[in-house]
Amino acid sequence: MxxxxxxxxxxxxxxxxxxxxxxxxxxxLIVGMLAVLIFNALPDSNALHVSGATVALLGKYFTYxxxxxxxxxxWGYLGILSxxxxxxFALGGYAMGLYLNAQTSPLPGWQxxxxxxPVAALAILLAPGxxxxxxxxxxxxxxxxxxxxxxxxxxxxxxxxxAFNRNEMGLGGSTGLTRxxxxxxxxxxxxxxxxxxxVASGMAVLLAFWLCRAITVSRLGRVSMATRxxxxxxxxxxxxVDHVKLALFVVSAMIAGVAGALYVxxxxxxxxSTFAPLFSIExxxxxxxxxxxxLYGALLGALVVNYLKTVLTGAMPDAWLFILxxxxxxxxxxxxxxxxxxISQWRxxxxxxxxxxxxxxxxxxxxxxxxxx
Amino acid sequence: xxxxxxxxDKSSRLGRLRELARPDRVFDFMAPAQSPVDxxxxxxxxxEDVSVSFDGFRAIDRLNLTIDDGELRCIIGPxxxxxxxxxxxxxxxxxPDQGQVxxxxxxxxxxxxxxxxxxxxxxxxxxxxxxxxxxxxSENLELAMAGDRRIWKTLLARLDREGQARIDEVLETTxxxxxxxxxxxxxxxxxxxxxxxxxxxxxxxxxxxxDEPVAGMTEPEMHRTAELLTRLAGKQSVVVVEHDMGFVRxxxxxxxxxxQGSVLAEGTMDEVAGDPRVIEVYLGGDEEEAA
Numbered sequence: 001m002x003x004x005x006x007x008x009x010x011x012x013x014x015x016x017x018x019x020x021x022x023x024x025x026x027x028x029l030i031v032g033m034l035a036v037l038i039f040n041a042l043p044d045s046n047a048l049h050v051s052g053a054t055v056a057l058l059g060k061y062f063t064y065x066x067x068x069x070x071x072x073x074x075w076g077y078l079g080i081l082s083x084x085x086x087x088x089f090a091l092g093g094y095a096m097g098l099y100l101n102a103q104t105s106p107l108p109g110w111q112x113x114x115x116x117x118p119v120a121a122l123a124i125l126l127a128p129g130x131x132x133x134x135x136x137x138x139x140x141x142x143x144x145x146x147x148x149x150x151x152x153x154x155x156x157x158x159x160x161x162x163a164f165n166r167n168e169m170g171l172g173g174s175t176g177l178t179r180x181x182x183x184x185x186x187x188x189x190x191x192x193x194x195x196x197x198x199v200a201s202g203m204a205v206l207l208a209f210w211l212c213r214a215i216t217v218s219r220l221g222r223v224s225m226a227t228r229x230x231x232x233x234x235x236x237x238x239x240x241v242d243h244v245k246l247a248l249f250v251v252s253a254m255i256a257g258v259a260g261a262l263y264v265x266x267x268x269x270x271x272x273s274t275f276a277p278l279f280s281i282e283x284x285x286x287x288x289x290x291x292x293x294x295l296y297g298a299l300l301g302a303l304v305v306n307y308l309k310t311v312l313t314g315a316m317p318d319a320w321l322f323i324l325x326x327x328x329x330x331x332x333x334x335x336x337x338x339x340x341x342x343i344s345q346w347r348x349x350x351x352x353x354x355x356x357x358x359x360x361x362x363x364x365x366x367x368x369x370x371x372x373x
Numbered sequence: 374x375x376x377x378x379x380x381x382d383k384s385s386r387l388g389r390l391r392e393l394a395r396p397d398r399v400f401d402f403m404a405p406a407q408s409p410v411d412x413x414x415x416x417x418x419x420x421e422d423v424s425v426s427f428d429g430f431r432a433i434d435r436l437n438l439t440i441d442d443g444e445l446r447c448i449i450g451p452x453x454x455x456x457x458x459x460x461x462x463x464x465x466x467x468x469p470d471q472g473q474v475x476x477x478x479x480x481x482x483x484x485x486x487x488x489x490x491x492x493x494x495x496x497x498x499x500x501x502x503x504x505x506x507x508x509x510x511s512e513n514l515e516l517a518m519a520g521d522r523r524i525w526k527t528l529l530a531r532l533d534r535e536g537q538a539r540i541d542e543v544l545e546t547t548x549x550x551x552x553x554x555x556x557x558x559x560x561x562x563x564x565x566x567x568x569x570x571x572x573x574x575x576x577x578x579x580x581x582x583x584d585e586p587v588a589g590m591t592e593p594e595m596h597r598t599a600e601l602l603t604r605l606a607g608k609q610s611v612v613v614v615e616h617d618m619g620f621v622r623x624x625x626x627x628x629x630x631x632x633q634g635s636v637l638a639e640g641t642m643d644e645v646a647g648d649p650r651v652i653e654v655y656l657g658g659d660e661e662e663a664a
Contacts, residue, residue: 215528218527218528218529218530219515219516219527219528219530220524220527220528220530222505222508222512222515222516223516223527225505225507225508226505226508226516228507229505229506229507230503230504230505230506232466232499232503233499233503233504233505234516235487235488235491236464236487236491236496236497237491237516237517237572237576238488238491238492238522238576239488239516239522239527240488240522241488243523243524244524244527247524
């Protein structure tokens, strides 16, 4: 457990935006992205060449990482377990889908305004944001917490799935939106577009990571962690817990919306199955596996699980869900802090070794103080 | 004039509306934490005829209680006497079925919720020590520090020199200076209790409600807590709910005995201890006390 790490000495770097883990995560993201670009630019004959298909796959992983980040922000740092974050992802996706459809043929009625990119970009943020605002306002004001909140988020995404399945919605019914050809005037089919979307998704992950980091190291971030651990105490100190929750929930929903918007042009389709409760639960599994309440853990979890999924659904498609379930059970039982927990434990041990002298000094000082008292 | 205004008019709906529209007045929830509490006309806390029942059980039964500014008051009573429920009512967690609760002569606490009441200057310590275990000691104090609690301000808040000095001061008062960088989760039980009292001090409250501060403490820890609480009285009003008679005797000047949701006796410790009704409640055939 993190509590007993380092003999319970608080990690002061938590308060600084530029901690070692922030720098390292940013560096890995940037270097990884550059490496993929360089290897992609190599000629086909080269052994290190990364194909366009792989780049597209990695771009999709980036959008999943973005979604995992959104879930971790509210689950890891605020203790709100949303089992319906797929809904915000899908809403962002539908907004993007409408825009893409509008490029080929004019859309009917109100949807025609979605042909302008600025309007679409706004809708990508506002559709999930407003839903989160209304839903969160109702839930947090009535102090719906814990498992009850999780259940109603499931109901929310399920209800939206049913609604989007109806043809009357004008959003493609159960087929959803497809037939995308152009984005911002460029063809979606070339490899150049694949690379551009990969870069855009990677940048989005980086920016969202910095945003989440800035929030979690601020005083607001500490209030949110305090809310997670002792909500009543926070309220009696004078913070409006419902406002804190609402603010972070809306930010999280918007990040999820952006993730969905970047996802849609890369996979070429958005349909109501993205609203399926199962998808939202899978996202939670990514975060749990990676390690909640560490932002890099969420990124890592999304990447690892989705890579496994790609490999294993190819090798043994029937077994995948069992493997995912098994992994979840194993991690929950053996590694409650996820992969990130293992990393920090390992780092903590090393630091213990180096920092032994430091702690001895502190102890001495303490004893002296007690003796003089 | 203004005193009449606020006591008479506020109770009626129209009066409340007029109160809202008064241009010279800052809303309670927007005012800074040390918003002026008007104690010129009497007590800092005033409960009149308060009753509340849960599923037919009368937890508080026509309770009257007055706390003066700067007073240190102990409230004792057997289990189920309504001590914690009373605190819940004062801090806005529970709404009474009837009665009045005023903070100073200006603030009707029944119209406010928990954060508003906290920001007016009523701090509360829970029975079970409740600190933020994943944060270190000084961060715990920083969060509790009086200041602007709005989202945006909290996001951009920086700890300035004045705030740092205030934290140092409270660390000193509570004797936690050497623990400042330790996580609150690994503190001993007694240290957690002091940290929680320290967090209350950071709020700069006018009134402190302290629920069973010495439960589970060792003898020396108890002495330090007694010293801490007596030092606070005078600057702040302190209400202590406690079971431990020895501890109450060591700090109390005024003692109120609660029994079945209302006041049974009030006075100095010796007066109260000699009261036959109190003796009966505490010694005579009360199974709960024996258990």
